[in-house]
Amino acid sequence: MSTKPVSINADGISEPFAAENVPWEEWSEGSRYGTRFRYLSGHGGATHVGVALEELAPGMESSLNHYHMLEEEQAFVLAGEMTLRLGDKTYRMKTGDHVCFPAGQKAGHSFFNHSDAPCRFIIIGEKNPNDVIFYPETGRVGVRLMGEGYDRSAKMDYWQNADTQQKPQK
Incomplete structure (x- = not known):
């Protein structure tokens, strides 16, 4: 995502801008995942x-x-319309529908466009630098602060790999 704000004036004030002036960015992974987006908050x-x-x-x-x-x-x-996958359920969403994903709600979510036309939506989220993200289908755990992902099944015991016999140096 673009991180350089463009709507900041010479005095450092964020000014109004038209969404259509924010460039589209795109990403995809394989034939299943991908979207295009305008990162409005970054622009501002x-x-x-x-x-x-x-x-x-x-x-x-x-x-x-x-x-x-x-x-x-x-x-x-x-x-447009799309399908929300939320935990074990699916929901059809259409123009005017809204959904909230509260922090700590342990039900995975993602959107799938089941229709024959593009679906446009606004996505809003905090930019919490300490967030931990769980991916139920893959077992991945993302730790944003560290910029890394971990395999949830690779659990460690608290004392694992610790030398519990060696006394600390004085």
Whole structure:
């Protein structure tokens, strides 16, 4: 995502801007995942709340199914329709529908465009630098502060690899 704000004037004030002036960015992974988006909050210089205008193409999924421990997300459908995968259930969402994913809600979420037309929606989320993200389908645990991911099944005992016999040096 773009991190250089462009709507900041010479006095350091964030000014209004048209969403259409924010460039589209795209990503994809294989034939299943991918989206294009306009990172509105980054364009405006925001540091605490992330807002993106996303467009999900037919047949594509927005992300790995996931949930956040410390970060809340919300989505509002502007045009089109898509399927929300939330825990064990699916929900059809259409223009005007809204959903909240409270921090710590242990139900993975992702969007899939089941329709024949693009679906446009706004996604809003905190930019919590300490967030921990769980990916139920893959067992991945993302630790944002460290910029790393871990395999949840590779659990360690608290004392594992610790020398419990050697006395500390004086």
